[in-house]
Amino acid sequence: VIDTVEDKAEDLQSRPPIITIMGHVDHGKTSLLDAIRKANVVSGEAGGITQHIGAYQVTTDSGAVLSFLDTPGHAAFTSMRARGANVTDIVVLVVAADDAVMPQTVEAINHAKAAGVPMIVAINKVDKPEADPDKVRSALLHHEVIVEKLSGDVQDVEVSAKTGLGLDELLEAIALQAEILELKANPDRSAQGAVIEAQLDIGRGPVATVLVQHGTLRRGDIFVVGEQWGKVRALINDKGERVEEAGPSVPVEVLGLNGTPEAGDVLNVVETEAQAREIAEFRNQQAKDKRAAAGAA
Numbered sequence: 001v002i003d004t005v006e007d008k009a010e011d012l013q014s015r016p017p018i019i020t021i022m023g024h025v026d027h028g029k030t031s032l033l034d035a036i037r038k039a040n041v042v043s044g045e046a047g048g049i050t051q052h053i054g055a056y057q058v059t060t061d062s063g064a065v066l067s068f069l070d071t072p073g074h075a076a077f078t079s080m081r082a083r084g085a086n087v088t089d090i091v092v093l094v095v096a097a098d099d100a101v102m103p104q105t106v107e108a109i110n111h112a113k114a115a116g117v118p119m120i121v122a123i124n125k126v127d128k129p130e131a132d133p134d135k136v137r138s139a140l141l142h143h144e145v146i147v148e149k150l151s152g153d154v155q156d157v158e159v160s161a162k163t164g165l166g167l168d169e170l171l172e173a174i175a176l177q178a179e180i181l182e183l184k185a186n187p188d189r190s191a192q193g194a195v196i197e198a199q200l201d202i203g204r205g206p207v208a209t210v211l212v213q214h215g216t217l218r219r220g221d222i223f224v225v226g227e228q229w230g231k232v233r234a235l236i237n238d239k240g241e242r243v244e245e246a247g248p249s250v251p252v253e254v255l256g257l258n259g260t261p262e263a264g265d266v267l268n269v270v271e272t273e274a275q276a277r278e279i280a281e282f283r284n285q286q287a288k289d290k291r292a293a294a295g296a297a
């Protein structure tokens with residue numbers, strides 16, 4: 001029932017990259033995500049700043065569209081990967097220029113390498129007097145991350161999330177990396193996406209933020225997502241606006257679920273409510289059986 005057909009090359013169109021920011025605690029992941037989002041908010045659109053749906057899109061000066069996962073940290077990355085939702089195309093590794101390569105820096109490098117996801121190094125906090133970007137570059141050498149400034153192939157950009165220095169350069173570095181990756185998806189098929197956040201909203205019922213990976217998700221579509229199913233009642237974009245549809249690499253809030261799914265669950269559009277219900281119930285039973293078996297063991 002679920003459309004797993006391989007797309008034909010002629011049906012593929014380029015899609016924005018999906019970026020996760022990783023790095024050691026306090027090196028500036030959250031600050032960087034905030035700074036990038038704010039720098040990209042067009043005046044008059046200020047209300048959009050407060051909207052948090054777990055991911056957002058920005059447009060670079062050169063016109064490239066980038067989708068950022070707004071959930072810094074490794075837990076999100078690894079749990080989604082463990083659950084089969086390989087959503088990240090590019091990892092931005094943040095290293096504070098006034099600190100060193102720390103345990104979670106190494107962890108991030110290992111995650112990116114294990115996932116086969118290219119990295120871009122953002123050397124942050126260069127506004128600080130004690131910042132020493134070259135020290136960071138040579139420290140990364142010990143972890144087989146050789147940046148461009150040291151004649152390697154990993155792009156490195158000096159930034160300050162505080163002053164905004166280097167942010168445009170970082171975005172263009174990401175756009176360049178994305179171009180090399182030639183990311184593509186078929187927008188003209190039934191949608192598939194990954195849940196990046198979900199919660200039960202008192203006013204709106206279960207709400208899931210979904211990053212569309214294939215196809216186009218539309219209002220009225222019937223879907224299964226993990227053990228839940230639903231019919232898209234409304235789609236809300238990262239600016240808080242209602243939209244009719246969301247194509248590949250676009251994050252949207254989905255309303256109209258019968259229950260709350262989990263981060264990492266995969267959403268698939270199906271043809272009928274009967275199918276959706278049947279698949280969801282089957283998965284529910286499977287999960288119950290699994291729990292019972294685990295309990296009996």
Ligand code: GDP
Pocket residue numbers: 023024025026027028029030031032072124125126127128159160161162163
């Ligand atoms: P995270 O734990 O990696 O998400 O780090 P945060 O974004 O929370 O930043 C940790 C601390 O570093 C906060 O106090 C930030 O204000 C500060 N910080 C982040 N980026 C910069 C920067 O570019 N320059 C300076 N001076 N401080 C920064």
